[in-house]
Amino acid sequence: MELMFVLGVPFAGGIMLGFWGHRHFAPELNSGMSLLTFLAAAGLTARVIADGPVLVWDGNFFVDSFNVFLVALTAFVAFTTSLFSRPYMRIELAHGRLTPNRLRLYHSMYQMFSFTMLLALLTNNVGVLWVAMEAATLTTVLLVSLYRTPASLEAAWKYFILCGVGLAQALFGTILLYFAAEKVLGPGGTALLWTQLNEVKGGLEPTVLGLAFVFLLVGYGTKVGLAPLHNWLPDAHAEGPTPISAVLSGLLLNVALYAVVRAKVLVDGALGTHFAGNLMMGFGLLSVVVAAFLLSRQKDIKRLFAYSSIEHMGLMTFAFGMGGALATFAGLLHMTVHSLTKSAIFFTVGHAAQKSGTQIMADIRGLIGSNPTIGWGLMIGSLAILGMPPFGVFASEFMILTAAMHQQPWATPFLLVALGVAFAAIFGKVQPMVFGEPSAKRLPHRPALVPVFVHLAIVLLLGLYIPPYLAGWYRQAAQLIG
Amino acid sequence: MNLPFYAQLINLCAALLLLLAFAMLTQRRILSLINLFALQGMVLVASTLVISYSTDQSHLYYSALLTFVLKVLLLPWILHRLIRALKVRWDVETVINIPATMLIGIVLVIFAFNLAAPISEIAGTVTKSTLGIATACILLAFLMMITRRKAVSQVIGFLAMENGLLFAATSATYGMPLVVELGIALDVLVGTLIFGVFFFHIRETFESLDIHHLEKLKER
Numbered sequence: 001m002e003l004m005f006v007l008g009v010p011f012a013g014g015i016m017l018g019f020w021g022h023r024h025f026a027p028e029l030n031s032g033m034s035l036l037t038f039l040a041a042a043g044l045t046a047r048v049i050a051d052g053p054v055l056v057w058d059g060n061f062f063v064d065s066f067n068v069f070l071v072a073l074t075a076f077v078a079f080t081t082s083l084f085s086r087p088y089m090r091i092e093l094a095h096g097r098l099t100p101n102r103l104r105l106y107h108s109m110y111q112m113f114s115f116t117m118l119l120a121l122l123t124n125n126v127g128v129l130w131v132a133m134e135a136a137t138l139t140t141v142l143l144v145s146l147y148r149t150p151a152s153l154e155a156a157w158k159y160f161i162l163c164g165v166g167l168a169q170a171l172f173g174t175i176l177l178y179f180a181a182e183k184v185l186g187p188g189g190t191a192l193l194w195t196q197l198n199e200v201k202g203g204l205e206p207t208v209l210g211l212a213f214v215f216l217l218v219g220y221g222t223k224v225g226l227a228p229l230h231n232w233l234p235d236a237h238a239e240g241p242t243p244i245s246a247v248l249s250g251l252l253l254n255v256a257l258y259a260v261v262r263a264k265v266l267v268d269g270a271l272g273t274h275f276a277g278n279l280m281m282g283f284g285l286l287s288v289v290v291a292a293f294l295l296s297r298q299k300d301i302k303r304l305f306a307y308s309s310i311e312h313m314g315l316m317t318f319a320f321g322m323g324g325a326l327a328t329f330a331g332l333l334h335m336t337v338h339s340l341t342k343s344a345i346f347f348t349v350g351h352a353a354q355k356s357g358t359q360i361m362a363d364i365r366g367l368i369g370s371n372p373t374i375g376w377g378l379m380i381g382s383l384a385i386l387g388m389p390p391f392g393v394f395a396s397e398f399m400i401l402t403a404a405m406h407q408q409p410w411a412t413p414f415l416l417v418a419l420g421v422a423f424a425a426i427f428g429k430v431q432p433m434v435f436g437e438p439s440a441k442r443l444p445h446r447p448a449l450v451p452v453f454v455h456l457a458i459v460l461l462l463g464l465y466i467p468p469y470l471a472g473w474y475r476q477a478a479q480l481i482g
Numbered sequence: 483m484n485l486p487f488y489a490q491l492i493n494l495c496a497a498l499l500l501l502l503a504f505a506m507l508t509q510r511r512i513l514s515l516i517n518l519f520a521l522q523g524m525v526l527v528a529s530t531l532v533i534s535y536s537t538d539q540s541h542l543y544y545s546a547l548l549t550f551v552l553k554v555l556l557l558p559w560i561l562h563r564l565i566r567a568l569k570v571r572w573d574v575e576t577v578i579n580i581p582a583t584m585l586i587g588i589v590l591v592i593f594a595f596n597l598a599a600p601i602s603e604i605a606g607t608v609t610k611s612t613l614g615i616a617t618a619c620i621l622l623a624f625l626m627m628i629t630r631r632k633a634v635s636q637v638i639g640f641l642a643m644e645n646g647l648l649f650a651a652t653s654a655t656y657g658m659p660l661v662v663e664l665g666i667a668l669d670v671l672v673g674t675l676i677f678g679v680f681f682f683h684i685r686e687t688f689e690s691l692d693i694h695h696l697e698k699l700k701e702r
Contacts, residue, residue: 127662
């Protein structure tokens with residue numbers, strides 16, 4: 001029942017905003033729909049915690065402790081981002097960067113994007129998961145090019161082609177998976193249901209599944225932004241409107257990684273080796289290192305944090321690839337805190353760029369003087385994402401490093417050096433933007449900064465104290481993933 | 483070796499698909515490219531029909547119908563309208579080096595057959611030998627996307643890749659479940675429409691559909 005609302009509300013919202021998305025009440029309607037989705041997701045979460053995994057509608061939808069926490073996170077961040085987007089998009093409209101028609105497209109696609117992500121998380125069918133991922137690309141591609149500048153068109157084209165080709169690989173992987181499953185489960189709809197596959201995973205043909213995983217990892221990995229397939233990510237983040245950068249970074253990348261992890265569970269069961277994990281560790285480590293060293297060369301503030309996202313997604317992929325209770329627990333925690341912190345940073349970055357009229361970091365100066373809340377938000381957010389104690393990112397990174405020292409000692413120096421380089425690069429760039437001589441103007445609407453501090457407060461809380469039910473929840477999920 | 487009649491028919495279709503993939507790889511005229519794409523869709527429909535008839539897989543009839551409506555009628559129609567509206571109907575791509583592309587294509591085909599060999603061993607379908615061809619079609623379409631510089635032909639490459647995937651699905655497994663196929667078809671259709679909208683935006687901004695205008699965002 002809750003499930004129907006979780007999926008139905010954003011879908012209905014997308015249609016309604018398709019008609020009224022340019023009206024003056026549209027931003028409020030957008031937030032309202034997102035709030036309803038969040039409430040439904042919270043209800044669903046409460047039910048799954050109380051009753052355990054749920055399988056509904058002939059097993060077509062499946063909720064366990066792994067995906068329900070992502071559903072809750074997705075609905076929450078989508079809601080706070082919609083709050084942020086209210087003043088942000090009004091300011092963009094006032095600055096003349098948008099027309100009412102494009103605003104309508106934006107609002108409608110925002111809801112549809114939430115819908116596709118929630119569908120990808122909730123469906124039990126590996127094929128529908130693919131369809132939802134492709135749909136998520138389609139809904140965001142016109143948002144990346146919303147400003148119709150040459151750079152944004154190029155970014156959107158790159159995003160479309162690269163992710164389209166990537167997802168085509170993932171479809172081939174899905175076909176191979178179905179091919180292996182059909183031998184055991186027989187043809188028809190049930191052979192692609194994840195729960196069914198999970199039961200018989202030991203009997204699936206290992207060579208086919210190994211090959212399938214390579215394609216799935218390359219395909220969904222393109223969407224996660226793993227190096228060397230990450231080219232689309234910084235462009236799409238830098239050129240699109242900031243609320244979209246926030247949900248792309250905070251949510252879509254997680255959902256793509258979720259798809260990879262689901263596939264890994266099946267492949268591990270079939271192969272009985274650490275093949276999938278090794279591949280993920282390799283890609284993850286490469287992304288962390290590549291992104292960390294590219295950070296210092298960035299001039300655009302949104303590109304800077306886009307590269308930081310690649311680095312963190314690499315870290316998560318590495319953690320899930322390593323496997324084991326501690327590393328998986330840390331990976332899940334890192335998913336949560338990275339989403340919250342990174343979206344909070346993008347909220348402040350968005351307003352900071354609006355105030356300065358540019359995204360070039362050299363021209364953004366002295367935020368603390370012109371607007372202390374934005375300045376402090378950016379500073380605290382950056383410290384949090386860089387893994388400073390007592391924030392949650394510190395806890396999860398510390399756990400990942402500890403696990404790496406035990407299980408894969410060779411990888412630890414790479415991780416430590418990359419984290420150090422990232423720290424120097426980001427801190428060195430953020431510091432003069434926050435302190436330094438002010439160079440900003442007033443905004444026509446009051447910026448929305450409550451979501452920033454709500455997110456950062458949660459991250460701080462998670463760093464100091466993980467509530468027992470959340471820890472239990474992560475532990476259950478870690479057990480499922482193995 | 484004496485193959486049953488249907489298997490021979492399917493192999494014939496597969497060979498035609500591969501031939502068309504090569505033809506698309508080297509075709510310079512955009513208009514002919516669209517016609518080749520429609521023809522490839524038609525062969526795909528024929529092979530799906532033969533497979534469904536010979537193996538009594540009734541759900542494949544729906545799949546064939548879907549492919550026919552989408553790949554043979556709707557998408558070529560949309561593409562034709564697009565190139566007419568954009569006035570690129572008679573455009574010719576000049577930069578592709580045909581002999582070199584052909585050679586790389588042949589290497590890709592050999593690679594595809596090697597890749598598919600272990601899977602074909604296991605397959606129990608009558609069509610198992612065609613999986614290699616399906617993989618080759620995917621890779622050739624991919625090569626086409628890389629070598630082209632015009633936005634329209636890149637998109638046709640993308641759609642041809644979808645054709646190859648669909649053929650892989652029918653030949654390896656007698657097709658995916660219907661829900662999934664419907665979903666994929668919807669995504670492809672919406673994708674093409676968005677591409678269409680996109681062409682106009684690109685044209686408005688750059689006054690041309692050449693991709694080389696879209697290579698400005700680089701790491702500086």
